[in-house]
Amino acid sequence: MSSKTTLRVGRLVKAHGLKGAFKLELYTDSPDVRFAPGAVLKLQVPDSSPWFGKTVTVKELRYYNQAPVLFLNEAEDRTAAETLIKAILLVDADVEVLPEEPDAWYDHQLIGLKVMRDGALIGQVIRVDHLPAQDCLAIKTETGEVLLPFIKAFVPTVDVKAGEVVVTPPGGLFEELSEA
Template identity: 25%
Template sequence: MERDKIRIGKIIKSHGLKGEFKIYPYTSDVSSFKNYKTIYVEDIETPYNLQYVKNMNNLLIGKFKEIDNIDNLPEILGKSIFIDYSEKRQMQEDEYLISELVGLEVYEGDKLIGIIVDVLQYGANDVFKIKSGSIERFIPNVKKFIKKIDMIEKKITVELIEGM
């Protein structure tokens, strides 16, 4: 997907016979899904119109206006879904989208230690998955380790402890 889109979740499987599907959301603020109207599906050029979305445990149940039965679902199952960047919710200071963090370079002092390839979301705090060649590191997103996130320079400065 283009950089002007934000990945908001993944369609994981069908739900019922009327074209509903289960969504694994990539945000803890699932209430924002109710505001999205136009949804883009990975590898499909034509956007879909979200008819409704509702909560179901840790997942969401969604329905596109264009899909009215289970037979039309296979082409979207297992695909990531996106919204236009302009539809993103208002972010607080020091709050970032995962898609904005992935790809940032991570430095300890002046030494490049890798690039963020994923952000793992846990209850207490997020964990940055950083990769450099075949080496992977996991650094909790807490002030003790993350000293500065500079979105202009596209880099993160960290202070690690021995063994990290």
């Protein structure tokens, strides 16, 4: 029996053209999978929205000047599209299934993992921050929160099944912990 989680895959930024299309802000590394024709997406909108509790179906994902533009079956014209602006698009995903690319994980698979350094437990991953330069793991330690760049040099091992990540941080980040 597998459990499901809801993933944010995009946000409708603004209406595009007259045929009900949207400029799309992507929150996924696999837009061609998440926005394949026929894909059903849940909507995160205010309770007052006429779209609250409804789903939409992807008609087509195109790119104009390298920018993603999404067409939905439910938005036939610009007027309809305007009612969906700022909606967050969600999908249900199997918690156990990893992304197809190697060394890729969903945030929910990393949160809660023990953080090990030189065989010692030094903290726990409490969130993943997606920053412009790179992703960072937010690690709760005995002395507070530390942001560690989520790169292979600093996080060589992620073992979701074992519930831990192994870190080899640069000097200065966790030094006070190693003295204890």
